[in-house]
Amino acid sequence: MKLVTQEELKEFDAVTRDGGIKGLALGLGTSVPLSLYLQRYSPRYQRLPVPLKAFGVVMLTSATTVIWAERAGLQYDKRRYSSSLYSEEEKTRIAENEKAKAQRLSIGEKATNFVNENKYSVIVGSWAASMVGAWAYISRDKLQTVSQRIVQVRVFAQGVTLAMIIGTALLSQKERQERKEHPPVDHSWMNQMRQKPEDATVQKVTTA
Structure with missing residues (x-):
């Protein structure tokens, strides 16, 4: 590590x-x-x-x-x-594998990956969008004062934000569990051995 x-x-x-x-x-x-x-x-x-x-x-x-x-x-x-x-060849191979993997994902899986990679952006964006949407909807009620509308918009936005935080936390937990069950294979040691062949020689002598 x-x-x-x-x-x-x-x-x-x-x-x-x-x-x-x-x-x-x-x-x-x-x-x-x-x-x-x-x-x-x-x-x-x-x-x-x-x-x-x-x-x-x-x-x-x-x-x-x-x-x-x-x-x-x-x-x-x-x-x-x-x-x-990684070397340039390894980077190219990884990029191709990631691209092929992304093409096989369903819409739901792509959305899950996007949320996992952009947690704070999604939470803040949802909060801002909920504020705007709630204000546009509540403003139709002409009987409410501006202060009453602001309170309702704030409560609604807080509820949406809390739901998004819980949702992203659950998705993160699911992702960690999947990585634990199916850990990615790390081939970076192969590149390091190619870059430092003397280390491999020392390792062979040591373990002989």
Whole structure:
């Protein structure tokens, strides 16, 4: 098992932070102009209270920040740990096997894999989508005040988020169980032996 060094932890933190900053910039660059546009041209948006408008900006910005930070961290892990162990031929073989395996998966299995690989993005995206959808639905009730609508939207979004967290936890548990029952075969040692043939000679002499 490879131990993570302090340098690698710092690199991971830096990469994740950079991804989060990019997501923050994207979120602000999208949500603020959109809010200003709606404030100018949408009478319904103009009637909304300022805290609710600010909440919309924060919601979109938070979602993009988390998603970009997560993706940056995943790409770093893949580049740092997965790719460095294999030769180019081995990488090509693994990519072809993964592609063939993906083609055999059902729609449900593909969806499960996507959720497992993008847990935080799915949770934050579901939370944001539930907030928007719930607000659009509850706004049809003209008898409720804005405060009452906000409370209902928040409760609904919290329920959806809790359900998504439980669902992703169950999927992660299922994936760990499957990996335990069917562990992947690691051929990286073959590449390391080819790169360092003297190690193989030493091993033979030692075990002779």
